[in-house]
Amino acid sequence: MRNEEPPDVATVFGALADPARRQVVQLLGTAPLRAGELASAVGMSAPAMSRHLKVLLQAGIVTDERTTQDARLRYFRLRPRSMTALQAWLDQLQAHWDEQLASFQRHVEVRTAAISTAAAEAAQTRIMGTTGKESTNDIAAD
Numbered sequence: 001m002r003n004e005e006p007p008d009v010a011t012v013f014g015a016l017a018d019p020a021r022r023q024v025v026q027l028l029g030t031a032p033l034r035a036g037e038l039a040s041a042v043g044m045s046a047p048a049m050s051r052h053l054k055v056l057l058q059a060g061i062v063t064d065e066r067t068t069q070d071a072r073l074r075y076f077r078l079r080p081r082s083m084t085a086l087q088a089w090l091d092q093l094q095a096h097w098d099e100q101l102a103s104f105q106r107h108v109e110v111r112t113a114a115i116s117t118a119a120a121e122a123a124q125t126r127i128m129g130t131t132g133k134e135s136t137n138d139i140a141a142d
Helices: 009-015 019-028 035-042 046-059 084-141
Strands: 062-066 074-078
Touching: 009 046, 009 084, 019 035, 019 046, 019 062, 019 074, 035 046, 035 074, 046 062
Parallel strands: none
Antiparallel strands: 062 074
């Protein structure tokens, strides 16, 4: 995936499913690195790193560049737009949960207010009932 179109969410999740590839992405977040530097930092063989870089390249998460001074040197870097689809998906998910939690909060507030009102009315009724009984008894005693 060499074009500038950001990868889809499933592709990004698939590529980042492996902990070694996530570690590579974290390392490339600090600076462009060569495959050998990445392999050393992650603690794996060059062929294994090559396989991981191939997955990240195909997913469109990283890109590679060769220097003009030495075409044998190949640097890998993160693609700036590689996480756009993932971020959009996460933003949509966050908005959904914000809406759900706000709705739940409104529900709890309404229920709490209703319970408080009912409790206040019950207390008032008890007071009135007690006052009413006393006044009835007082009247009967007269």
